[in-house]
Amino acid sequence: MSRPAIPEDIKRRVRQHCGYGCIICGKMPTEYEHVTPYAKCQAHDFENIVLLCPWHHTEVTAGRLYKREVETWRANPYLRQQQNSGFYEPLLSPMFKVVFGNCGVAIPVDRKFNLFNINGYVPFSFLLGSKPKFNLDIFGRDGKLALSIIENVIEFRAHFFWDITLTGTKFKVVGPNRKVFLDISITDGIVNFKTFRSVISNVPVIINKNGIHLPNTKNSTSQMGFAIESEELDNLFVTGEPGWVRSQKSLMSFDWLPSPSYAEAWNALFNV
Numbered sequence: 001m002s003r004p005a006i007p008e009d010i011k012r013r014v015r016q017h018c019g020y021g022c023i024i025c026g027k028m029p030t031e032y033e034h035v036t037p038y039a040k041c042q043a044h045d046f047e048n049i050v051l052l053c054p055w056h057h058t059e060v061t062a063g064r065l066y067k068r069e070v071e072t073w074r075a076n077p078y079l080r081q082q083q084n085s086g087f088y089e090p091l092l093s094p095m096f097k098v099v100f101g102n103c104g105v106a107i108p109v110d111r112k113f114n115l116f117n118i119n120g121y122v123p124f125s126f127l128l129g130s131k132p133k134f135n136l137d138i139f140g141r142d143g144k145l146a147l148s149i150i151e152n153v154i155e156f157r158a159h160f161f162w163d164i165t166l167t168g169t170k171f172k173v174v175g176p177n178r179k180v181f182l183d184i185s186i187t188d189g190i191v192n193f194k195t196f197r198s199v200i201s202n203v204p205v206i207i208n209k210n211g212i213h214l215p216n217t218k219n220s221t222s223q224m225g226f227a228i229e230s231e232e233l234d235n236l237f238v239t240g241e242p243g244w245v246r247s248q249k250s251l252m253s254f255d256w257l258p259s260p261s262y263a264e265a266w267n268a269l270f271n272v
């Protein structure tokens with residue numbers, strides 16, 4: 001009889017327990033390891049499965065790293081120890097296009113590009129071409145960085161998230177209230193931002209299949225604006241919902257938005 005797959009809910013509990021990275025070193029990507037071999041126990045018990053990076057998995061499989069060591073790490077996974085960050089630096093193939101929700105954006109290659117800034121703060125930027133580079137920030141309830149991508153290097157605070165999965169070319173990050181905070185896939189040189197959710201400069205920013213949303217919040221006290229941050233936009237084309245795209249050539253123009261407190265902005269992330 002063939003071995004059944006590990007049930008999805010068991011895998012998620014294992015990820016949550018292990019902090020989404022290798023229990024020994026914190027790195028992604030990870031593989032599932034049965035501490036007591038499946039052949040022996042014939043079961044997929046949550047308590048018997050851990051996340052290991054390919055390197056540590058190899059060491060365990062080869063017998064150079066003992067199972068009892070793995071059990072010790074499972075009791076106190078690297079990313080569950082305070083102040084530890086998950087870490088991953090993918091090797092990226094050439095990329096030439098970025099899609100945000102319903103907006104196809106053909107952006108200049110080999111030039112650093114910021115789609116927009118919010119009060120001078122850039123939530124994500126790209127350098128597309130043969131050596132693509134990504135930068136992106138997601139902030140947590142406390143206003144501190146929960147996940148950052150700096151020149152492709154992903155770091156995250158495990159305790160903030162409900163789930164993080166790296167499956168093939170898909171990277172998905174789920175935050176509190178089980179809301180998706182980041183959902184990216186890369187196929188044939190096209191980066192597809194299905195979802196992005198973060199508070200940037202006290203402004204809630206949400207990208208989903210309907211486009212880019214900047215939800216209004218109550219008790220707002222001031223105004224904020226947005227601007228495209230590239231001086232060379234001849235190659236920029238933006239398509240999207242009428243009303244927020246002013247020019248097919250170069251400019252995205254957003255309405256002025258209220259500036260809530262961080263807490264209000266944070267709560268607005270969960271209404272969409």
Ligand SMILES: [Zn+2]
Binds near residue numbers: 022025026053054056
């Ligand atoms: Zn490891």
